[in-house]
Amino acid sequence: MTHNALRFPETDPTPIFEHFRGNQGSDLLTAAVAHFDLFGSLAQQPCSLDELADRLGLAPRPANVLVTALRAMKLLELREGRLELTPLAREHLVPGSDFDCGDYLGLAAQTPSVLQMVSLLKSNRPIGADASDGDGAAFIYRDGIASAMEAADTARHFTLALSGRAKNVAPALAEVADLTGARQLLDIGGGTGIYSYALLQKHPALQAILLDRPEVLRVAEEVGQRYGVLDRCKFVGGDMFADPLPADVDAILLSNILHDWDLPECQNLIGRCAAALAPGGRLMIHDVFLNDALDGPLPIALYSASLFSLTEGRAYSGGEYRGWMEAAGLKCSETIATTGVHCGLLIATKPA
Numbered sequence: 001m002t003h004n005a006l007r008f009p010e011t012d013p014t015p016i017f018e019h020f021r022g023n024q025g026s027d028l029l030t031a032a033v034a035h036f037d038l039f040g041s042l043a044q045q046p047c048s049l050d051e052l053a054d055r056l057g058l059a060p061r062p063a064n065v066l067v068t069a070l071r072a073m074k075l076l077e078l079r080e081g082r083l084e085l086t087p088l089a090r091e092h093l094v095p096g097s098d099f100d101c102g103d104y105l106g107l108a109a110q111t112p113s114v115l116q117m118v119s120l121l122k123s124n125r126p127i128g129a130d131a132s133d134g135d136g137a138a139f140i141y142r143d144g145i146a147s148a149m150e151a152a153d154t155a156r157h158f159t160l161a162l163s164g165r166a167k168n169v170a171p172a173l174a175e176v177a178d179l180t181g182a183r184q185l186l187d188i189g190g191g192t193g194i195y196s197y198a199l200l201q202k203h204p205a206l207q208a209i210l211l212d213r214p215e216v217l218r219v220a221e222e223v224g225q226r227y228g229v230l231d232r233c234k235f236v237g238g239d240m241f242a243d244p245l246p247a248d249v250d251a252i253l254l255s256n257i258l259h260d261w262d263l264p265e266c267q268n269l270i271g272r273c274a275a276a277l278a279p280g281g282r283l284m285i286h287d288v289f290l291n292d293a294l295d296g297p298l299p300i301a302l303y304s305a306s307l308f309s310l311t312e313g314r315a316y317s318g319g320e321y322r323g324w325m326e327a328a329g330l331k332c333s334e335t336i337a338t339t340g341v342h343c344g345l346l347i348a349t350k351p352a
Contacts, residue, residue: 003228024305027117034109039093059124071295155215170198172338182250193220200229245276255286260311274328292319
C-alpha cells in the first residue's frame, strides 16, 4: 500500500475560511443594532463589559463574543475599563443621529440567521444542545447534551468535515512543534488523527496515543491507513474530562479543543493535562488566538462567534491560555504563529 506524506498546500486557503465566516459579522452587527440597541445604550452611558451584559440580559460568554467582534470592527473601544462608541459608531449607529444607518441594517433583522444568532446569544447554548432538536450538538460531548459524536453516521460526517481544515494546517504544526527527545505524545480529542500523523511523520522515534470518542476513533484509524504511521499509534476511547489520562507522557497536544469549552472546563482540562505530563513534559495548545486586548483580529473574532454558535466555547487569547497553564504549574513560552488559517502554537513545560 502506498503511504502519503502530509504536505503543505501550494496555495493558502485562509481567504476561503475568512469568506466562509463573514456572515457571523453581519449577524452580530445586525443583532446589536436591531435587537439589543447596543449602540443607543452606550451612547447614553458607557459602561464595563459586565454592566453591558447585565443591560442586554446576556451571560458572560455571549457578551464577550459580541463585544469582541464589535471592538474588532472598530465600533467599540475600551477606555479606563468602560466600553465607549468609536467616532464611526457614534456618527452612523446611534438612533436618531444625522447619519444613522441603523434602520438600513435593520432590514435584515428578521432573517433566519440573525434571529438564530439572537436566540443563541440570549440562551448561551449551542445549536443542537436540546435533544429534541435532532442529532444533538455537533462538536461537543458532555453528560446532559445529546452529541452527534456518539452516533456512527453523524460522528463520521463531522469528523471528516473537520479534516478539511486539519489537513491544511497539520504540516505547519509539525514544522514548528519542538518534540526533541519526546517519545510518547498524547493527542486529546484527536479527531481524524491528522495532527498526530503529521507529527509522527516528522519524528520517526515518536509514538502517539489518540484519545477521543469511540465512534470518532473508528474514523481516525481508517484515515490513518494512508499515512503509514499506524504501527506507532494507540487509540483510546474515553471522556477527556472524566476518564484517567495516560500518565507520564512526554507531550500532550490540544489541537482546536479548548475553544469548544467555557472557562471552567478549559481550566479543568489544562489541570488534568499538567498532572498527566512527565516532569519536563510539554503541553502544546494549537489553536487560533485573539490578541490579549480582546479586540481582534477580526477574522478570529468572527471565528469566535462561529465557535460560540456550535460549542460551549469561544476563541481565547494567548494571555488567557498562559494564565490557565501557569496556574496549573506550567512554564509558558511565547505563541508561535503557524502557516495558514490563523493558527498558532503555545507550548508550556512542566518543571523537571
